[in-house]
Amino acid sequence: MAIILGENRYGKAEVRVFRVTRSGDTHEVLDLNVTVLLSGDFTATHLTGDNTQVLTTDAMKNTVFVFSHEYGAMEPEAFGLLLARHFVSTQSHVSKAEVRIEKFDWDRIISKGKPHPSAFRKSGSMTRTATALVCRDGAKTQDFIVGGLNDLVILKTSKSEFRGFLRDKFTTLAETTDRIMATEVCARWRISASESLRLDHIDWAKNFLNTVDTMLGAFAEHHSHSLQETLFLMGERVLSNHPEIAAIRLSLPNKHHFAVDLSAFERENHNEVFIAADRPYGLIEAVIERDDPKTSSASSGSAVAHTWPAW
Amino acid sequence: MAIILGENRYGKAEVRVFRVTRSGDTHEVLDLNVTVLLSGDFTATHLTGDNTQVLTTDAMKNTVFVFSHEYGAMEPEAFGLLLARHFVSTQSHVSKAEVRIEKFDWDRIISKGKPHPSAFRKSGSMTRTATALVCRDGAKTQDFIVGGLNDLVILKTSKSEFRGFLRDKFTTLAETTDRIMATEVCARWRISASESLRLDHIDWAKNFLNTVDTMLGAFAEHHSHSLQETLFLMGERVLSNHPEIAAIRLSLPNKHHFAVDLSAFERENHNEVFIAADRPYGLIEAVIERDDPKTSSASSGSAVAHTWPAW
Amino acid sequence: MAIILGENRYGKAEVRVFRVTRSGDTHEVLDLNVTVLLSGDFTATHLTGDNTQVLTTDAMKNTVFVFSHEYGAMEPEAFGLLLARHFVSTQSHVSKAEVRIEKFDWDRIISKGKPHPSAFRKSGSMTRTATALVCRDGAKTQDFIVGGLNDLVILKTSKSEFRGFLRDKFTTLAETTDRIMATEVCARWRISASESLRLDHIDWAKNFLNTVDTMLGAFAEHHSHSLQETLFLMGERVLSNHPEIAAIRLSLPNKHHFAVDLSAFERENHNEVFIAADRPYGLIEAVIERDDPKTSSASSGSAVAHTWPAW
Amino acid sequence: MAIILGENRYGKAEVRVFRVTRSGDTHEVLDLNVTVLLSGDFTATHLTGDNTQVLTTDAMKNTVFVFSHEYGAMEPEAFGLLLARHFVSTQSHVSKAEVRIEKFDWDRIISKGKPHPSAFRKSGSMTRTATALVCRDGAKTQDFIVGGLNDLVILKTSKSEFRGFLRDKFTTLAETTDRIMATEVCARWRISASESLRLDHIDWAKNFLNTVDTMLGAFAEHHSHSLQETLFLMGERVLSNHPEIAAIRLSLPNKHHFAVDLSAFERENHNEVFIAADRPYGLIEAVIERDDPKTSSASSGSAVAHTWPAW
Numbered sequence A, B, C, D: 001m002a003i004i005l006g007e008n009r010y011g012k013a014e015v016r017v018f019r020v021t022r023s024g025d026t027h028e029v030l031d032l033n034v035t036v037l038l039s040g041d042f043t044a045t046h047l048t049g050d051n052t053q054v055l056t057t058d059a060m061k062n063t064v065f066v067f068s069h070e071y072g073a074m075e076p077e078a079f080g081l082l083l084a085r086h087f088v089s090t091q092s093h094v095s096k097a098e099v100r101i102e103k104f105d106w107d108r109i110i111s112k113g114k115p116h117p118s119a120f121r122k123s124g125s126m127t128r129t130a131t132a133l134v135c136r137d138g139a140k141t142q143d144f145i146v147g148g149l150n151d152l153v154i155l156k157t158s159k160s161e162f163r164g165f166l167r168d169k170f171t172t173l174a175e176t177t178d179r180i181m182a183t184e185v186c187a188r189w190r191i192s193a194s195e196s197l198r199l200d201h202i203d204w205a206k207n208f209l210n211t212v213d214t215m216l217g218a219f220a221e222h223h224s225h226s227l228q229e230t231l232f233l234m235g236e237r238v239l240s241n242h243p244e245i246a247a248i249r250l251s252l253p254n255k256h257h258f259a260v261d262l263s264a265f266e267r268e269n270h271n272e273v274f275i276a277a278d279r280p281y282g283l284i285e286a287v288i289e290r291d292d293p294k295t296s297s298a299s300s301g302s303a304v305a306h307t308w309p310a311w
Helices: A043-048 A057-071 A076-090 A204-221 A227-241 A301-307 B043-048 B057-071 B076-090 B204-221 B227-241 B301-307 C043-048 C057-071 C076-090 C204-221 C227-241 C301-307 D043-048 D057-071 D076-090 D204-221 D227-241 D301-307
Strands: A003-023 A026-040 A094-104 A106-111 A114-122 A127-137 A140-156 A181-191 A245-254 A257-259 A273-276 A281-290 B003-023 B026-040 B094-104 B106-111 B114-122 B127-137 B140-156 B181-191 B245-254 B257-259 B273-276 B281-290 C003-023 C026-040 C094-104 C106-111 C114-122 C127-137 C140-156 C181-191 C245-254 C257-259 C273-276 C281-290 D003-023 D026-040 D094-104 D106-111 D114-122 D127-137 D140-156 D181-191 D245-254 D257-259 D273-276 D281-290
Touching: A003 A043, A003 A057, A003 A094, A003 B227, A026 A057, A026 A076, A026 B281, A043 B227, A057 A076, A057 C273, A076 A094, A076 A127, A076 A140, A076 A204, A106 C204, A114 C204, A140 A204, A181 A204, A181 A227, A204 A227, A204 C106, A204 C114, A227 A245, A227 A281, A227 B003, A227 B043, A273 C057, A281 B026, B003 B043, B003 B057, B003 B094, B026 B057, B026 B076, B057 B076, B057 D273, B076 B094, B076 B127, B076 B140, B076 B204, B106 D204, B114 D204, B140 B204, B181 B204, B181 B227, B204 B227, B204 D106, B204 D114, B227 B245, B227 B281, B273 D057, C003 C043, C003 C057, C003 C094, C003 D227, C026 C057, C026 C076, C026 D281, C043 D227, C057 C076, C076 C094, C076 C127, C076 C140, C076 C204, C140 C204, C181 C204, C181 C227, C204 C227, C227 C245, C227 C281, C227 D003, C227 D043, C281 D026, D003 D043, D003 D057, D003 D094, D026 D057, D026 D076, D057 D076, D076 D094, D076 D127, D076 D140, D076 D204, D140 D204, D181 D204, D181 D227, D204 D227, D227 D245, D227 D281
Parallel strands: A026 A114, B026 B114, C026 C114, D026 D114
Antiparallel strands: A003 A026, A003 B281, A003 C273, A026 A094, A094 A127, A106 A114, A114 C140, A127 A140, A140 A181, A140 C114, A181 A245, A245 A281, A257 A273, A273 C003, A281 B003, B003 B026, B003 D273, B026 B094, B094 B127, B106 B114, B114 D140, B127 B140, B140 B181, B140 D114, B181 B245, B245 B281, B257 B273, B273 D003, C003 C026, C003 D281, C026 C094, C094 C127, C106 C114, C127 C140, C140 C181, C181 C245, C245 C281, C257 C273, C281 D003, D003 D026, D026 D094, D094 D127, D106 D114, D127 D140, D140 D181, D181 D245, D245 D281, D257 D273
16 A cells, blocks of 8 residues: 655745835835645655745745735735735646735824824734635636634623533532633634625725624623523624625633632622633634535535635 | 534643652653543534533543543553543533643653652653544444644754755745755644554554654655655655554644855855744645545545544 | 852742622723732741741732732732732731732723623733832831833834944944834833822822823834934933833833845835844843932942842 | 933844854754843933944844854853953943853754764753853953753652641641642852853853752752752752852742542542642742852842843
C-alpha cells in the first residue's frame, strides 16, 4: 500500500500591512493582518523537491503590499477577494486560494473637542475577520466570503438561569435562577452569493456592524435558560435579519463567574461578589443555518465544510 | 426557509488535572489538560432552553477527576478513551464524545548525582497531545485515537536549499543553496485500529517516542530542497515505520532566519549572523496517508475529516 | 561574612474579583485584578520555617472578597487604599502593604437604541491601573497612590519627523520628515497628597479620564521631532494640568511602521503602504517631575524610588 | 515650581540575533534576544527635539549584528559586556549602558544514535538571562554583571508542610503536613568583581550551570515549612557555593495545586488528584545577600538598587 500526499496547502501567514490614505490633512488608516493559503498541484515539490510550480511565499507577501498600494482603502472582504482571485487566475495549477484577514480598528483621537484628522487610538474591543475563498471549478471559478469576529467579550448580570438539567452520578452543580452569563464571542458567517446578490455589491462595513448589533441585542434582551439557547437565538436573529447570510457558526466559551462563599465570615453573598475563573471553562459551539437542501450541513456536509475556514 | 440548528457540540475545556502515584518514596506525576466535547441530540436546550438532556459541563469536570482517581497513572490516549467511552455508553442521546488531552512532561530533578524520587522540573521542549473519539454507530460504537504533538521547535544549519521556484511578476526572492531551515512542528497522527491491532493493546508511550524520533531523524538527515519535501519525508518515514498509523497531518510554519546584510559595514556575512523573524512567516500544511480506498481523504473525505480533530 | 535575608515581600497575586451593584434593574459592574504584597518582619519563616508571623496569602484573598462585599462600587485607588491600610493597621509586624489593581472597563451594550441596564461588553482599549502603598513610619502611617494605565495604543500619520541625529560608524538610518509614530503607552503617575489635598477626597475617575485626555491631546497635536520630545510633552502637560500629580513615568515602545519598498514593482510608495514590525523595537522611558528638592528623583532617590511600584 | 526631566533611558529592545559558527561540518548555534538601554545626557531631544546627541536605536541594532559577526560564539555575559563597554567608551555623553540578553538553548538532535553536527531542537526548559551594566564614574568606568534565569518550573510531591501560621479573622486555610509545592523560578544573581576576580576571567557557562544545579538540589532535598524557607535556602546555598556571587534575588510564584474534594463521590483523595490552579497565586520575593556593609541593600540601598536590573 503506497504512501501518498493527501490534502495540502501552503502560503504566507500574518502579513501585517498598514495602509494610509490621505485626503488633504484628513487621513484614513487600514490595519490588516493578511494570510494567503494556496491549494492545487504541488505534488512535485513534496515528492522530489522540484519547485517549478512553487510560487514563493515571499512573492505572496509582495503581492499583498502591491495590491494594498494599488487599491488603497477597502473593506477586508473585498480586498481578500481581489487577492484570492489574483492567485487562482494567474496560476493555472492553483485550484483554491484562501485569504484570511484580521482587521484591527482605530478610532480618531478626540482632541480639542473633535476627532483629529491624523491621530488615532487602537480600539481593542474586538477583531473583525474576513475570509475570501476562490475555488477553480472547471473553466470557471467560484467565490466565497465568510465574515466574522473574534474577542468580543460580553456579560449580563440579569435574565440568566440554568436549571432542570440532567443529573448523572457525577453531577453536583446547584440549579440557579440568577447567574452571571459571560462569554467571548468567536463568530463566522457565510455569505450566500446568488444571481440577485453579487459579492462585489455588498456593503461589507454595514453588513458587519449590523451583524454585531444583532448579536449584542439578542444577547442583552434574551431571558436565557442556557448558553445554548442564547447562542441559537443570536444566530437565528442574524439569519432572520440578514438574507445574505446562509449560516453562522458560533463558538462561545462560558467564562464562569462564581459567586464567592462568604459564609465563613458571617456574610451572605446575594450575587454581589464573584470570582472570574480562568480554567476550566464550558465551551458551546454550533452552526445555525437555513433549512436548504442545497447548503445545509446535514445534507451536503463535505462541500459546505470546505467553505468554513479554520477559526 | 426555516432557520435550523446545524452541527453542534459542547463540553468542558481545559480541566487541569494533576495526578500523583506513590510507590513508597518514589512518586510518579501525570500532568494533563483535558477537554471533553459531546455531540448528540441537544436540540431542546438550543431551541427552547429545556435542559433535561444537558449533562452539565461541571459534571464532565468531576468525571475527569473521579476517573483520574480511579485509574491513576495512564497514557493520555488510554485515559481519553476511557472517558470518551463513558460519556457515550452512559448517555444514550450522546452520539459522539471527543476527549482532547495535552500532556506536560516533568523530568526528575538530578540531585546528589541521581534522579530524585519526588522532585521534578517541567520539560518545556514540546507538548504531547492525544485525542480520543468515540462515535455511536447504531448499536455499536467506534473508537478513534489521534496522537500528536505541539511546540517542537527544530532547526538545521546545513543541507537546506531553495531554488528553481516559479517566478511571477511579484517574485524577488533570491535562490539559495544554503539557508537555515527552522520550524515548529505541529503534528497529528491517526491510529488505524484493526482486527489484529486493538487500541487497548498499543504501547502509547513507545509509539509516541518512536514517532518523534522518526520525524527528528528525517529532519536532521534529509538534504532539503523545500520545506514541503522535508514535511513529506517526515510523514512518509512515520508511516513506513508505524503500520498502526493510517495518516499523519503536519503543520510547519517556516520560521524564517534571514542573513543580515552587513555590507554597509564592509563585512561579508557568510551565513553567520541571522535575524530570527517573527512575522510574516511561511506556512506549509499537508496530510500524508496510505493509498487505501477505504480511508484516503480523496475518496471518502467526509468520514475521514470527522476523525481529524481540530489542531 | 554571613549570608542574610535582604529586601523581601510576599502576597497574593491576581485575585480576580467581580462586583455587581444593583439599583433596581440597573446594575453596575466593577471588574478588578487585585494583588496584595506585604513587607515587614518575616525573617523567621525564611530562616527557620516558623510561620507564626505569616498571614496566609489565602487570607489576603479572602480579605479582598470581604472588602469588596462590604464596600461595593469604588474607584480602584480608594479600594486599594482601604485594603493596604487594613493590613498595616491590623498586623503590627507589617511595615508596608502594597495593593496593585488592574481595572477592566465594561461598557453597556446598546440595545433598542439605548444603554442596557444589565448587559455589558468589555472595553479593550486600555487597562487602568492603581497602586496603593501604605508604609508604617513610627507610630504613624503614610499613604501613597500611583495611578496609571497599560495598553493604550496610539498612532499618528502626520507631524512626526526624525532627523539631525548623531551618526556613528554603525548608523545607516535615513532621516525623515514624515513617518508614522506609534506607541503603546504604559504610564504611572504619583499623587502628591498634602495638607490641602487629602487622598480620600480626590475624584479618581475624573482624575484618570482627564490625565488620559491630556496625554492623548498632547500626542495628537504635537509636531514631533523625536519620540522623546513627545514623551516629555505628554508628561509635562499632565503635570501642568494636574497639581495633584507629583511625577509621571512613561514607558513608550516605538512600534515601528516601515514604509515598504515597492521599487522592484515600478511603484513609488509615498508613505502609503507600511509593514507593522514586531521586533526589535525602540524603547523610550522617562520620569517627568516637579523640580522640588523634597521629592525629585535626583535629590532623594531612595525614598522616591520606593514609592514607584513595579510596572 | 518647574517641570523637569527626571531619570530617563532609551534603546533598542529585543534584537533577535542568531549566530552560527562552523568548524567543518560541525556547527554551533547561539540564539540571543538582545536589548540595549542607554542613559546619559539626553535632555535636548526631550525638551527641544534636538537630536544631535541621539544615537539611533537602529544603529544599536546594527551594532549588535556587527559585534555578533566580529566575535562569534560567546557567553551572553561576555557579549553583553563588550556591547555595553562599546556604547560608554564611544559616546562621551552616555553615562550608563545596560545590555539585557535572553539566551535560548538548542540541543543537538540525536539521529542514528549520535548528536547531529548541524540539526538542533530548541530546549524549552528555561531561559538564561544576562545583564551587563557599564557605568561611567569620572574618568573610569565600572562593570557589573547580573546572571539569571526565567521559566524554570519545578515541583515536589513530598517534604512540604505549611502550618503554624498566623490566623486573623479572614483566615480559613487548613494546616497541612503534606502538600505539593510548585513554582516557576525567576532568579537574578549579581556578580561581585574584585581585584582577584576579573569579570573577563569567569567561566560563565559553568557558573550558570552550577548555580542552577545548586538551586535544584536545595529545592529537591529540603524539607520545607514554607515557600519562604525554601527560597532562602536556595539563595543561601548559591551564595555559599559561589564566592563570586554577591547577592541573589528570587521571585517565586506559588503555583497552587489543590487536592480535589471527591467526598461527594464517596471517595477519599489522599493527595492523589489535584487541580492545577491559574489565578490567584501566592508570590514570594526576596534578596539573599552577604552581610557586607559595602554592598548590603540595608546600608547603601541606592547604589545597590541601580545594579539590579528590571526582571
